Amino acid sequence: MANSVRVFAPAKINLCLHVGEKRSDGYHALQSLAVFVHNVGDELVFSPASTLELAITGPHGAQLGADNDNLVLRGARALHANRGAEIVLTKNLPVASGIGGGSADAAATLRGLTQFWNLDTDDAQLLAIAAGLGSDVPVCVKSEPAWMEGRGEILTPVLPMPDMPIVLVNPRVEVQTGKVFAALTERRGTGMAVPSGFADADTLLDYLDQTSNDLEAPARSLAPIIGDVLDALSTMLGARLARMSGSGATCFALFDNREHARDAMHTLRKAHPGWWVEAGETGVPPQ
Numbered sequence: 001m002a003n004s005v006r007v008f009a010p011a012k013i014n015l016c017l018h019v020g021e022k023r024s025d026g027y028h029a030l031q032s033l034a035v036f037v038h039n040v041g042d043e044l045v046f047s048p049a050s051t052l053e054l055a056i057t058g059p060h061g062a063q064l065g066a067d068n069d070n071l072v073l074r075g076a077r078a079l080h081a082n083r084g085a086e087i088v089l090t091k092n093l094p095v096a097s098g099i100g101g102g103s104a105d106a107a108a109t110l111r112g113l114t115q116f117w118n119l120d121t122d123d124a125q126l127l128a129i130a131a132g133l134g135s136d137v138p139v140c141v142k143s144e145p146a147w148m149e150g151r152g153e154i155l156t157p158v159l160p161m162p163d164m165p166i167v168l169v170n171p172r173v174e175v176q177t178g179k180v181f182a183a184l185t186e187r188r189g190t191g192m193a194v195p196s197g198f199a200d201a202d203t204l205l206d207y208l209d210q211t212s213n214d215l216e217a218p219a220r221s222l223a224p225i226i227g228d229v230l231d232a233l234s235t236m237l238g239a240r241l242a243r244m245s246g247s248g249a250t251c252f253a254l255f256d257n258r259e260h261a262r263d264a265m266h267t268l269r270k271a272h273p274g275w276w277v278e279a280g281e282t283g284v285p286p287q
Contacts, residue, residue: 003048005116009108010041010143011093011168012100012136013252013282014245015204016211019181020190027135027151028181031190033158033211036143037166037280042092042101044072044108046116049086052076058091071106071133078129079113079121094276096174098246100136107140127155136246144284147194156194162201163283165261169233169268170250170276171225177247183218205240205254212243219248226251232272236264254282 013035020029042058054066054073064070072089087109093101107130114121123141130137135152145161148154192211198204220226226249233242233253238260242253255261258281265279 005046005112007044007046007108007112008041009044009101009104009140010036010038011280012036012104012140012143012246013166013168014098014213015208015243017213017215017246018188018190018192018211019184019214020187023151025151029150029190030135030148030152031192032148032152033145033195033208034139034148035145035161035282036140037168037282040093040168040278040280042105042108043090044105044112045088045090046112047086047088049084051084053084053086054089055087056089056091058089060094061089061091063095064089064091071102071137072109075106075109075129075133075137076113078132079110080117080119083113083117085113085116094170094172094250096176097170097250098175098244098248099168099250100140100246103134103136104140104143106130106133106137107143110141127153149190158195158197159284160197160199161283162198162204163281164201164204165255165258166280166282167233167236167239167253167255167261167264167268168245168250168276168278168280169229169252171223171229171272172274172276173223173225173249175219175223175226175248179222180215180219180247183221184214186217187214188212201240201254201256208241208243213245215247216244219244223249225249229275232268233264236260236267239264
């Protein structure tokens with residue numbers, strides 16, 4: 001067993017999200033193109049302990065409880081019910097914000113504890129465990145660009161995928177996923193073919209112009225400030241596409257270069273000091 005293992009849990013971005021019909025299990029059929037932000041996310045550290053222990057720190061740590069229902073502990077128990085570890089979660093991502101924070105943490109727990117406990121667990125086993133934890137957890141296991149179908153657990157890698165500068169903004173407003181789906185009146189459905197990959201940024205942006213996030217309109221009806229965020233992102237120099245991620249309220253803009261993204265982050269932080277604003281880059285994570 002290692003002395004300690006440190007794992008990064010990157011933010012997940014739904015570049016598009018189309019909703020189909022409600023299924024017999026209560027979930028809606030989905031199609032989504034998901035990517036991850038290399039340098040924006042939570043961090044978990046796993047250290048020796050006789051029982052499972054979870055401590056939560058970081059700027060958004062106070063919003064989470066370290067109780068038995070926490071996805072990190074649920075993931076640890078699902079991986080191995082009888083082993084111990086001290087887990088410290090540094091919560092940098094806003095809670096319930098549409099960028100997969102809890103799901104990314106659960107997936108990072110599966111990755112980290114597999115290494116920490118030196119388990120012989122393959123990718124298929126990890127994905128099966130992840131699917132039992134939540135719809136977004138499987139895509140976060142590898143944290144690589146993927147096309148999501150089913151309720152989110154059916155994954156197809158999408159490569160190549162260009163690295164694109166991105167700015168994330170959350171107005172520190174939580175929107176409940178169930179209420180967003182309940183307010184949904186128009187949907188694109190799930191008829192799009194799986195994309196085969198994107199050679200460059202322009203090809204990706206041309207594709208995204210044909211897509212949408214079906215949950216954006218109902219989320220804006222529940223939290224009109226989402227519209228203010230999108231308007232602010234759209235006016236930034238170099239912004240190529242502004243859209244909401246997941247069920248909100250985090251929105252993002254893809255930029256033409258890193259300098260414009262960094263400038264936009266500083267401008268938005270100054271203009272809206274109450275908002276959470278970060279800049280990063282999407283694509284395939286560095287190895």
